[in-house]
Amino acid sequence: MGDLFGMLKNRVDDNARRVVDACVGELAGFQAIEPRARASMMEFAVVVRQRTAELAASGEPLLESDLAFIESVGEQRGMQGVAPGCQRGALALHAAFTMREISEAAGPGDLTDTMRMIDWLARQGAAAQAVYTRGYFRGYERFLPTASRVHLLATMVLHDDPMAGELAGSLGVPVAEHYLVTVVRVATAPPKECREEVVCTLLQRHRVPFGWQEPDEFVALVPYHGTRPEHRAAAERSGLALAQAVAEVVGRPCSVGTAHGRRRALVQAAALARKVSRVAPIEQVPHRSYGVADVFAELGAVETPQVDQWLRETAQRLGDGPELVPTLDAYYRNDMNRLRTAESLHIHPRTLDYRLRRVRELVGIEPGSTHGVRVLSTTVTRLLAGAWTEHGLA
Numbered sequence: 127m128g129d130l131f132g133m134l135k136n137r138v139d140d141n142a143r144r145v146v147d148a149c150v151g152e153l154a155g156f157q158a159i160e161p162r163a164r165a166s167m168m169e170f171a172v173v174v175r176q177r178t179a180e181l182a183a184s185g186e187p188l189l190e191s192d193l194a195f196i197e198s199v200g201e202q203r204g205m206q207g208v209a210p211g212c213q214r215g216a217l218a219l220h221a222a223f224t225m226r227e228i229s230e231a232a233g234p235g236d237l238t239d240t241m242r243m244i245d246w247l248a249r250q251g252a253a254a255q256a257v258y259t260r261g262y263f264r265g266y267e268r269f270l271p272t273a274s275r276v277h278l279l280a281t282m283v284l285h286d287d288p289m290a291g292e293l294a295g296s297l298g299v300p301v302a303e304h305y306l307v308t309v310v311r312v313a314t315a316p317p318k319e320c321r322e323e324v325v326c327t328l329l330q331r332h333r334v335p336f337g338w339q340e341p342d343e344f345v346a347l348v349p350y351h352g353t354r355p356e357h358r359a360a361a362e363r364s365g366l367a368l369a370q371a372v373a374e375v376v377g378r379p380c381s382v383g384t385a386h387g388r389r390r391a392l393v394q395a396a397a398l399a400r401k402v403s404r405v406a407p408i409e410q411v412p413h414r415s416y417g418v419a420d421v422f423a424e425l426g427a428v429e430t431p432q433v434d435q436w437l438r439e440t441a442q443r444l445g446d447g448p449e450l451v452p453t454l455d456a457y458y459r460n461d462m463n464r465l466r467t468a469e470s471l472h473i474h475p476r477t478l479d480y481r482l483r484r485v486r487e488l489v490g491i492e493p494g495s496t497h498g499v500r501v502l503s504t505t506v507t508r509l510l511a512g513a514w515t516e517h518g519l520a
Contacts (some may be wrong), residue, residue, distance in 0.1 A: 130239040131183040133231035135176065142171035145223040154218070155212030160166060161388070163206060170199045178224070183239075188253060196254050197261035204265025210278065210289055213262055215232055217383045226482040231347070247489055258291055261412060262375045263296040272297070275324045275436065277337030284392045299333050302349030306386055308365035308415065310402040313379040316343035324375045332368050343403075344372050345396065348392075366415045373411050381406040381511060382415040401425060407455075407510035423504040424511070437505045438514050444505070447484045451509055454485065454493060458503045462494050 134141075144168050150156045157214025159167075181196045188196075203213060224247065235280040268273065275297060282290035283305070294301045314414055316324075321338050322494065328336060328346075336346035346368050350361040362384065369382040384402030398418060405424040406416035427433045444450045453471060457478075460466040482493050491498045508514070 130232050130236040130243065131179050132466065133233075134179040134227065134378045136232065137227065138175045138179070139170055141223065141227045142168055142175055145171050145220055148219050148223065149216050150370055153212050154500075155209050155216045156216070159334070166199070166202065166373060174220075175224075175227075178247070181250070182243045185242070188250050189362055193253065193257045194352075197257040200258035201265035202261075205268050206265075207269040208262075210262075210266075210282065210287070210293070214287070214289060217258070221251070239326040256292075259292045263289075263293050266293075273322070273329060275511075276325070276329065276335060276339070277414045280335035280337045280345060280347055282432060283335050283389070284396055286390045286392070295485070296333075297333075299335060300349050301389075303389055304350050304353065304357075304361075304386065305392060306348040306350065306361040306365050306384055307397070307399040308346045308369060309383045309396070309399040309403040310344040310346075310382070310412075311381045311406075311408075312342045312372075312376055312421030313381075313408050316376045316378060319411075320376055324372055327375050328368065328371055331371060334364075337369070343379060343400070345399075347392070351369045361386075366412065367414060369412050373409075380408050380412055382411070382412045384415045384417050390501075401428075403452060404428075404510065405511050405513075407507055408512050409510075424507050425498065427504060427508065432510075434513075438510055439500075440501065440505045441509050441514065443488045444485065447488055448481065450481060450485055450488075451506055453478065453481045454502055454506045455510060456507070457482070457493060458499065462499075 134278065145165065149167065150164065151158060173195065177188070179366055181192075189359050208216075228240060228243055265411070271279070275293065276299070279290060279293050279297060279299060281287075281291060283301070291301050315435045321341070324344065325337070332346070334346055334348055336344065339345045339418075344363065348361045348365045349422070350357050366382065369380065373380045381400070381403050383403065383406050385395040385399040402416055402418055402421055402425070405421050407429055427437055439450075446452075453467075456470050457467045460470060462476055464478060468478045471478065485491070485502070491501055493499075493502055
């Protein structure tokens with residue numbers, strides 16, 4: 127009969143020192159840590175190992191006082207400004223070293239006690255990590271402004287970080303299984319002060335993860351529950367309202383690209399939304415957002431230089447006529463309804479007829495034909511997205 131729990135108690139100080147040394151040596155956020163903070167890390171590692179050996183031996187759960195201590199240490203780390211990634215790495219090292227310590231202490235007669243210890247850790251470890259993380263983000267509130275934490279949350283949700291839920295809870299932001307990734311691309315990057323104003327304004331109106339990923343690119347994750355069309359439509363309305371608020375503050379033309387995604391696959395959705403935003407029409411105030419179904423032809427053209435060159439040549443010919451690009455844009459937006467198109471352009475239907483006839487003369491394509499819809503609508507959308515500016519076409 128071995129004495130696993132006795133061995134672990136005897137090695138508490140040495141084992142604690144090893145894991146602290148590993149954290150300081152392997153994690154960038156701990157390498158410049160002050161002596162007092164290192165002493166605090168050592169105290170935490172010692173107490174956790176002592177209580178683990180004692181409670182696992184008796185089969186008792188962590189007491190409220192134990193959980194309160196663990197939570198207070200998490201809060202202390204947050205107040206010190208330890209980055210979430212670094213903190214996650216520290217927890218992973220603690221878990222890995224704990225399993226190594228059990229393996230080193232276990233003798234041939236310790237199989238039963240080893241299984242008891244592993245079972246105890248499985249049941250109590252999750253509770254300990256949960257309170258530690260809760261305390262950490264409460265302390266982090268005092269170190270990092272709300273705007274920065276919302277931005278951090280967007281990054282964590284995008285990459286399916288397991289700590290995202292706790293941060294979302296501390297911010298009062300809902301976490302969902304489904305998100306509409308909304309990318310707002312500003313035609314010219316606004317100055318830093320303007321970007322900060324956008325964030326402050328949106329924090330008052332929208333409680334969703336968002337932030338500037340690039341100086342000219344704002345990304346928001348609009349949560350929704352359920353997969354019915356009305357759920358997706360509601361998220362799209364919310365995403366558009368958010369994009370319009372961005373455009374209102376920056377006072378510059380924007381385009382909006384969106385993609386739906388599940389929580390564990392948002393990196394791919396964000397990449398698609400970003401591509402969509404780059405080919406979607408640029409508007410002073412976005413009147414709608416675009417998804418892949420709206421611009422799949424434009425996406426294909428961008429990926430095929432020969433096709434894009436052909437569309438550019440078509441665009442050059444359209445430039446020889448009167449207001450042909452906005453006329454075609456209105457024509458297709460109104461589903462080729464002659465009267466509605468003329469009304470939206472504030473022109474007489476006969477003027478519209480003349481312009482459409484002029485398009486046919488210049489490019490040799492009937493705007494109302496299937497071929498015309500495919501070619502001319504794609505050409506117009508590429509122009510309105512700011513394509514070919516180097517050729518003076520946008």
